[in-house]
Amino acid sequence: MASFEIDTIVQSLSEIRKEWRASQKRSREPGGREFPSRDALAEVMDALKGALFPMRLGPTDLRHESEDFYVGHTLDTALHTLLAQARLEIRYQHRHQAITETEVEQRAVETITGLANSLPHIRSMLDSDVLAAYRGDPAAQTVDEVLLCYPGVLAMIYHRIAHELYTRDLPLLARIAAEMAHSQTGIDIHPGATIGPSFFIDHGTGVVIGETAVIGERVRIYQAVTLGAKSFPTDNEGSLQKGLPRHPIVEDDVVIYAGATILGRVTLGKGCVIGGNVWLTEDVPAGCVVTQARSQDTPRTNCASSSGI
Amino acid sequence: MASFEIDTIVQSLSEIRKEWRASQKRSREPGGREFPSRDALAEVMDALKGALFPMRLGPTDLRHESEDFYVGHTLDTALHTLLAQARLEIRYQHRHQAITETEVEQRAVETITGLANSLPHIRSMLDSDVLAAYRGDPAAQTVDEVLLCYPGVLAMIYHRIAHELYTRDLPLLARIAAEMAHSQTGIDIHPGATIGPSFFIDHGTGVVIGETAVIGERVRIYQAVTLGAKSFPTDNEGSLQKGLPRHPIVEDDVVIYAGATILGRVTLGKGCVIGGNVWLTEDVPAGCVVTQARSQDTPRTNCASSSGI
Amino acid sequence: MASFEIDTIVQSLSEIRKEWRASQKRSREPGGREFPSRDALAEVMDALKGALFPMRLGPTDLRHESEDFYVGHTLDTALHTLLAQARLEIRYQHRHQAITETEVEQRAVETITGLANSLPHIRSMLDSDVLAAYRGDPAAQTVDEVLLCYPGVLAMIYHRIAHELYTRDLPLLARIAAEMAHSQTGIDIHPGATIGPSFFIDHGTGVVIGETAVIGERVRIYQAVTLGAKSFPTDNEGSLQKGLPRHPIVEDDVVIYAGATILGRVTLGKGCVIGGNVWLTEDVPAGCVVTQARSQDTPRTNCASSSGI
Amino acid sequence: MASFEIDTIVQSLSEIRKEWRASQKRSREPGGREFPSRDALAEVMDALKGALFPMRLGPTDLRHESEDFYVGHTLDTALHTLLAQARLEIRYQHRHQAITETEVEQRAVETITGLANSLPHIRSMLDSDVLAAYRGDPAAQTVDEVLLCYPGVLAMIYHRIAHELYTRDLPLLARIAAEMAHSQTGIDIHPGATIGPSFFIDHGTGVVIGETAVIGERVRIYQAVTLGAKSFPTDNEGSLQKGLPRHPIVEDDVVIYAGATILGRVTLGKGCVIGGNVWLTEDVPAGCVVTQARSQDTPRTNCASSSGI
Amino acid sequence: MASFEIDTIVQSLSEIRKEWRASQKRSREPGGREFPSRDALAEVMDALKGALFPMRLGPTDLRHESEDFYVGHTLDTALHTLLAQARLEIRYQHRHQAITETEVEQRAVETITGLANSLPHIRSMLDSDVLAAYRGDPAAQTVDEVLLCYPGVLAMIYHRIAHELYTRDLPLLARIAAEMAHSQTGIDIHPGATIGPSFFIDHGTGVVIGETAVIGERVRIYQAVTLGAKSFPTDNEGSLQKGLPRHPIVEDDVVIYAGATILGRVTLGKGCVIGGNVWLTEDVPAGCVVTQARSQDTPRTNCASSSGI
Amino acid sequence: MASFEIDTIVQSLSEIRKEWRASQKRSREPGGREFPSRDALAEVMDALKGALFPMRLGPTDLRHESEDFYVGHTLDTALHTLLAQARLEIRYQHRHQAITETEVEQRAVETITGLANSLPHIRSMLDSDVLAAYRGDPAAQTVDEVLLCYPGVLAMIYHRIAHELYTRDLPLLARIAAEMAHSQTGIDIHPGATIGPSFFIDHGTGVVIGETAVIGERVRIYQAVTLGAKSFPTDNEGSLQKGLPRHPIVEDDVVIYAGATILGRVTLGKGCVIGGNVWLTEDVPAGCVVTQARSQDTPRTNCASSSGI
DSSP states (O other), X not given: OOOOOHHHHHHHHHHHHHHHHHHTTOOOOSOBOOSOOHHHHHHHHHHHHHHHSHHHHSOTTOBGGGHHHHHHHHHXXXXXXXXXXXXXXXXXXXXXXXXXXXHHHHHHHHHHHHHHHTHHHHHHHHXXXXXXXXXXXXXXXXXXXXXXXXXXXXXHXXXXXXXXXXXXXXXXXXXXXXXXXXXXXSOEEOTTOEEOSSOEESSOTTXXXXXXXXXXXXXXXXXXXXXXXXXXXXXTTSOBXXXXXXXXXXXXTOEEOTTOEEESSOEEOTTOEEOTTOEEOSOBOTTOEEXXXXXXXXXXXXXXXXXXX | OOOOOHHHHHHHHXXXXXXXXXXXXXXXXXXXXXXOOHHHHHHHHHHHHHHHSHHHHSOTTOBGGGHHHHHHHHHHHHHHHHHHXXXXXXXXXXXXXXXXXXXXXXXXXXXXXXXXXXXXXXHHHHHHHHHHHHHHOTTOOXXXXXXXXXXXXXXXXXXXXXXXXXXXXXXXXXXXXXXXXXXXXXXXXXXXXXXXXXXXXXXXXXOEXXXXXXXXXXXXXXXXXXXXXXXXXXXXXXXXXXXXXXXOEEOTTOEEOTTOEEESSOEEOTTOEEOTTOEEOSOBOTTOEEEOOSSSSSOEEEOSXXXXX | OOOOOHHHXXXXXXXXXXXXXXXXXXXXXXXXXXXXXXXXXXXXXXXXXXXXXXHHHSOTTOBGGGHHHHHXXXXXXXXXXXXXXXXXXXXXXXXXXXXOHHHHHHHHHHHHHHHHHHHHHHHHHHHHHXXXXXXXXXXXXXXXXXXXXXXXXXXXXXXXXXXXXXXXXXXXXXXXXXXXXXXXXXXXXXTTOEEOSSOEESSOXXXXXXXXXXXXXXXXXXXXXXXXXXXXXXXXXXXXXXXXXXXXXXXXXXXXXXXXXXXXXXXXXXXXXXXXXXXXXXXXXXXXEEEOOSSSSSOEEEOSOOOOO | OOOOOHHHHHHHHHHHHHHHHHHTTOOOOSOBOOSOOHHHHHHHHHHHHHHHSHHHHSOTTOBGXXXXXXXXXXXXXXXXXXXXXXXXXXHHHTTTSOOOHHHHHHHHHHHHHHHHHHHHHHHHHHHHHHHHHHHHOTTOOOHHHHHHHOHHHHHHHHHHHHHHHHHTTOHHHHHHHHHHHHHHHSOEEOTTOEXXXXXXXXXXXXXXXXXXXEEOSSOEEOTTOEEEOSOOOBOTTSOBOXXXXXXXXXXXXXXXXXXXXXXXXXXEOTTOEEOTTOEEOSOBOTTOEEEOOSSSSXXXXXXXXXXXX | OOOOOHHHHHHHHHHHHHHHHHHTTOOOOSXXXXXXXXXXXXHHHHHHHHHHSHHHHSOTTOBGGGHHHHHHHHHHHHHHHHHHHHHHHHHHHTTTXXXXXXXXXXXXXXXXXXXXXXXXXXXHHHHHHHHXXXXXXXXXXXXXXXXXXXXXXXXXXXXXXXXXXXXXXXXXXXXXXXXXXXXXXXXXXXXXXXXXXXXXXXXXXXXXXXXXXXXXXXXXXOTTOEEEOSOOOXXXXXXXXXXXXXXXXXXXXXXXXXXXXXXXXXXXXXXXXEOTTOEEOSOBOTTOEEEOOSSSSSOEEEOSOOOOO | OOOOOHHXXXXXXXXXXXXXXXXXXXXOOSOBOOSOOHHHHHHHHHHHXXXXXXXXXXXTTOBGGGHHHHHHHHHHHHHHXXXXXXXXXXXHHTTTSOOOHHHHHHHHHHHHHHHXXXXXXXXXXXXXXXXXHHHHOTTOOOHHHHHHHOHHHHHHHHHHHHHHHHHTTOHXXXXXXXXXXXXXXXXXXXXXXXXXXXXXXXXXXTOEEOTXXXXXXXXXXXXXXXXXXXXXXXXXXXXXXXXXXXXXXXXXXXXXXXXXXXXXXXXXXXXXXXXXXXXXXXXXOXXXXXXXXXXXXXXXXXXXXXXXX
């Protein structure tokens, strides 16, 4: 039987943590976790999914005639758990500043109340996404199949909630929620991205949508599409400048086929179509079709018609 | 402490559900879930994995000499759970038509009996897939490693079962099973796809194989390969035509390297090799090698030899 | 109610297992699992994550002042569980050779003791990875967000442990651990790959890093980058030759943008930059920038400057 | 390693089951459990406890303002689970007779609807029991302590529900529920017993109350009190006659101290007091005190006063 | 399918709760549970058991050399959970009075710190109890068997902790803990009872020990022994007077055999022996033996010798 | 927030453990648990209950036609777990003596094989107990109710298995199993007690049956009956003599009513009846009735008839 040198290893790990904390200018004060919990948020997200779609994503033994009881009870529990997580993030945001507990509470309540009140709107948006997927995929047989089986829809359920958290100044909770969707679906949407109704992502693995992307209505994209940044401007001291608009604007009714990469603050005009694997770093006027034909040469832009690729 | 306006939110969500159901021409009748359950199916799939490979994917304390007891007990439970889910899907399929409970039962029993009887065949096919992976990957050290660690093999366990469900007219259960594999492996195989023995997917993230794809024996593909549709024909009213053959036919012994995209009902002839990142929308004769050499220009097709890329 | 022919199916499955075992030259002897367990290893990996980052990835109710108690208790349990798994793998490695239980024990203890002692070093390396991510992504707001939310960091936690297992001759446990990360993040790093400090993978879905790849310090890569093999040499009998160096060497400070594919034992020199979607099978000198400009033609190599893509 | 003769043991056990079934005149037909499930009922009882006392026995994170949502959702789920169990018991009751599924359904619905409608009454009765305990025990400090900590109250929650099941002709479910209470509290109340409001059992271990006992209002009993049967009349064939009144009648305001044994269909008149360890098989007039003084001789009955023992 | 009148029942239950709260003079204010949680305390008690006896009642995979890590981590978690429960009870105690959060915190910390510091003493006391059981029961074969299997020892682990809670003014938590032991063992010890070292209860079912009982060293009692109150004095208004000494004093080295009942504030002198089923309401001098010989007549007191019954 | 002196408490507890181990002459050597685990045994007992009565105490979704698969799989797992526990107990028994691992293994295998082979016999005995309960209780309506609801039957399932463990020299495992039954039912049967077929315990709370008791066929006993020891002979050094016959012999067809206490190695002759609360320390001839009539005076023995009390 082995006798590991547990004491020594514990000691070494403790010293490395101390160094790290020193390098991060943190004092090691007694106390518990001052940071939101992934597990707690996972419970909240599951509960909200159930509250939004009770008969499809709620408990299997739920019955129509008592949906509202379930929704009410589930929301109450989930929102109060989320409130507790919001307090943790707000305190964390102010870990180097003064903030009173009263201010923390006020901000947390305001934020989560806002999120709660937006849930009906979120459900409406998601209904439009479900319909868009049903209409956009020849393999889809019913809207119920779409809701239960399409990773793109699952990713949007998480995103539309995460985006609310992000715009209400809880970027960390938003990001944790977004990564849950990423891990399950392979679709990586930054919670900052603004996405209109009736959005459809097919297959989805490898999709990346950046923080400042803006997407209109009825947009359709396929697997491995990137809406990314082209370069990262640095400030005078060489640090990255954070928060600048640096991802594409995609107007209404655009379609982007699999593997296309669109980089930088370019605009894809209303109704244009971007072919598979196309690499784009410039604006595309409304109604144009950008393809690579059969060969891999310069993308060909054709703005007369908008037939599919 | 916050007091959310739970009553108001519950009311709004209820109204949005009503609107949705009206738009979907559904009446809200009392009663429980009329729809298969993802959790129930997940249990079934886990049990079938164990029954197919008891000493590798079954319980850790299983012993050789009582494998058959385990397999028999597990199958009996799993098949009856699956039968219950089949009933739910069959009733759902007929939600706008008349069907007697006797007919439901008859179809459900017929279907799941058929699936049950095909399990030995499925195991044989999977054995061929495991061997193909072992032979095809220089990093593979044993067949056991392949079975336990290769996402491509996991995806095929799900697919070969899901395909049986699909061909026996349970497309929804099939699809749910396929998405479980997609979520775990990043490999998205539509359950309608027909795949021969000794199939090997390496790495696998981003692979997409469409509903009407047909794949022969001893085919090998790498990550991010797409076997997709080129365009979606619409009918006179502008709706997508569903179910038409629209994905590639891949004949025996073909190899498709990472990132290649093959679109439409094209045929890749026996033994041909498609290089990485190649974009193809036309047939390739048997024995040919399609590559992009070093540059990104037009794919070069060379039909004299079939040496690896 | 259906009565499945369970007995018949059990019998058929049993025969197929017999055939398989015969083909694999295995005798069916009484006894239990002789193979490591994925579930056991999953517990170990969770515990090690907690022991390495107690206040972030440990239990939510942990407190600073008793971190060391938690770390010590968790390590002790996890290391002994890992020791048991190591014994299983060592016995499995010698299933066709003679090995005494004493030798098994000696090797297992040596191996896991070595791993245990390397944990402080692993933590240091991971700290450098966290900082690299924070500095490299304009969307990252704090190091804590990076640790909790970045799939690239999660993949590296698994990899740095898996790599220790691999170099200490437990390739199977290493591989199982690597696949856990692959399934959660879509990032597929073979445990054999050698990776220096301050490594950052952004987004990550679809990244593949091969067994013999060697990566220097401060390297940054994006989603869907492949560091793969170009061809697989076979020996005289046509079998793949296993273990040869066949993946790229990436020197310090290299950046590889999304979708780039680098194949074969090529060297990317210090500080060079590989643009998105570039396909490379040759060496790149230090300091060069390889891009595809706006079009998809031959990659353009520019070695005078190294401005971002 | 042992190799047990599992096959042989399985075979022997199978034969013994066959013999048992033959002796019980049962045929072994294919099919599942035709018998209520203890686990399912345990869930129902837990849910009903929570629905009856939401802020004390419901989930710890419940909040006043959403009690009704919780109660409604919990009741709906619990009652439908109970309905399914009721069907099982009704079919079981008729296993030797013809009964249509329609009749089963009708009886099950009628029964569980009746139970559901009686829940408010049950809660009122339990409130009176809680008050009785609080008033009767000098150690009780609050009504909340009584509800959470007193085994006598817990036993009455189970009993008042079990009694409803019993009187509505589901004696088996009733009995299973009663045994759950017995196991947790050591208090064995047959679900057939009729018990008035404001009933208080202190300590409770060893209390036995028989099937046909009738207990009035404001009765108080202590540990190890038996209200049992004196003898069991047999019919002409020597079998026990089932269902005859054979347990005591206890009128209002009676107190029975620890260890007293009252056997047979005797009546303890209003307000009488039975001392500890007294053994009684005859009626006691209203207002009398039966004690054993200091010695163990004949119980002394004093009907002038009713001071405590 | 039944449609229960859930709305109506929910409404009725809600009204009954309102009536109850009105009768208890409680306002229904928004907010969550203001009351300790049984589940939380159950976790604490399990953790404390493990911390007190790590190699016997701790986790099965614990190892000697890391006991202290386990004990430290477990204590830290358990004590903070207990602290949270203490706050709940203290606030509850003052629900009709003013108390600041600072006062709550101060009292909670003081109390639980006191309990924490008494744990080594508790362990010593329990060691003496284990030895007493081993020495007192001819069937006991090892001290380990005693610790693992004797309900009397389990009851004392709970009691010695519960008594600390009680004496530190957390009577509700104390009582909940006591009832956990009662439910598992059938032994009902009020947490107020004062019990010296080396106490042994054999078998135990039905034992009742009252709130103000005082028990010396090396006392031994058997199943169904009651140390109870004789009568409950009421105050001028007829309410029970709470907290008066009303249970027996049992001096050192006393033995009380099964089923004996001792009522009231009597004293059993040092070394006396009370026979089985004896009913006692008077003092017994030191060294006396009280038995009922073969018959059930007046107990016979023999103060010359102290041979066993 | 409190900062407990965890380090100090951990240190104190560690010292007390050291003292205890010193007093028990144990060295503190590195290593894990050398003692059977209650949790492991609980799993074994649950599995054996299911294997003995698959359609009643097995999983709820079990079906008749695959009972044998379930029984075989369950037995195999349970028996190997039990084997591992047996090794632990055997090593523990020899902790102060030399024993080779081979001897441990041999004894463990022999013992558990013996137990396994006795399972069919145990099932037969239990069938007789179930019938006895059904016939003996006027409230019992079916044999299934008896099996599911009667604590006396549950206690006998545990006892008949525990007794096998005891007679095969695994007294510790036997005792742990017995205490599980005691905790659930309030019935305390020492695993050493020898009990014939068709044994019925009604209600059961408070029953105590000692280690050397011998009970014939068709015996019936009620709650709170004690079959105990009268006195404990000590050896020359004042230590208790362990293992001597010291509990009653109860011959066939005896009935013992509630609360009766029988102490010492007395014999209750065939067919005799012992009335409620009777206190007996002498032999009773066959066919006699011992009662206390209405008063509490000397038990009256009537050997002419055997009518019930």
